[in-house]
Amino acid sequence: MSPPVSIFPDQFRLNGRTALVTGSGRGLGWEIAQALAQAGARVLLHGRSAERLAPRIAELKQAGHAAGGLAFDMADRAAMRQAVVAAGPIDILIHNVGERDRRPFAEIEPEDFARLVDVDLIAAHALVKLVVPGMIERRWGRLILVTSIVGSLAVPGTVSYTTAKGGLAALARALAAEFGATGITANALSPGFFATETNAQLAASPAGERQRERCPAKRWAEPHEIAGAALFLASPAASYVNGHTLIVDGGVSATYLA
Secondary structure (H helix, E strand, O other), X not given: OOOOOOOHHHHHXXXXXXXXXXXXXXXXXXXXXXXXXXXXXXXXXXXXXXXXXXXXXXXXXXXXXXXXXXXXXXXXXXXXXXHHHHXXXXXXXXXXXXXXXXXXXXXXXXXXXXXXXXXXXXXXXXXXXXXXXXXXXXXXXEEEEEOOHHHOOOOOOOHHHHHHHHHHHHHHHHHHHHHHHHOEEEEEEEEOOEOOOOOHHHHOOHHHHHHHHHOOOOOOEOHHXXXXXXXXXXXXXXXXXXXXXXEEOOOHHHOOOO
């Protein structure tokens, strides 16, 4: 007798879905975008420059995936609206954009603080406002906000970034409560120490070595290691996961220094 055929992998398929991944020209956003495309989604890459997105879009298309691009600055709400409306219905929003301002508190003026919080947090709210009506109409949607372990484990010199990332986790919980009965789930994805291009200099520094030792895995994560967690939250398999922050940090937040 032949063993039964498992349909479990189908729970991770995204055929017929359109996903917008912000900040996806490189780093974690690019890894997430590739995973969603491989799962069958039509993926819309986002960045500030259409020219920089073009090679990535071509790479996805060459691999046989459906892909497009949206180019706008997160601070430009009019351009955001124009691009998102023109893109058509979006089923999955993964908000991955995140600027940093690594300076002591005394050096960050209120306008600096406000600008970073606007790009990292308030822009997420603006995007959700644009995509949620269609999700409600279709009775299906995934809102995934990429935060950081510094949203709950603060370090000196990151006051605005820590505030914004902590706010994203809170926003995900609020959205989960708001839209839970509409077929939409809202969750946060919290990466730890990832060896992206942006973090290359930090990873090679004495501080980066301390972070490596701080992690129970004794290494920085490779960028592709974020992809499975993002795909899970975006997939039908996570249909009852709502208001959760999924931490991908090799165990950093589960431990303390002796």
